Amino acid sequence: MKARDRESTFDRLERARRTLELPDRASIRQIRAKYHELSGIWHPDHCRDRPEVCHEMQQKINEAYTVLMDYCSSYQYSFRREDVEVYPSGEDFWWEHFGEF
Numbered sequence: 001m002k003a004r005d006r007e008s009t010f011d012r013l014e015r016a017r018r019t020l021e022l023p024d025r026a027s028i029r030q031i032r033a034k035y036h037e038l039s040g041i042w043h044p045d046h047c048r049d050r051p052e053v054c055h056e057m058q059q060k061i062n063e064a065y066t067v068l069m070d071y072c073s074s075y076q077y078s079f080r081r082e083d084v085e086v087y088p089s090g091e092d093f094w095w096e097h098f099g100e101f
Helices: 010-019 028-040 052-074 090-098
Strands: none
Touching: 010 052, 028 052
């Protein structure tokens, strides 16, 4: 396989993200929830009308989930204050913007 024919990591992640119908940013919790939601719809045991289509879609969902979870499991999270404060939790955001009532 030639290097230019190889799919980039970003392209694989983007395809997986679109397969699981995720927004541009998603937490591991959101990825898992969407995987379970779509599996409930497309799993061949639940989708008896068109078993071939459902089987193929479930394989795509499984592959997408694997790609995203592999990426997330090797991602290095920062625990430095300046990085953590870039994306405050909902509660931290509330206190920072509205304070006590």
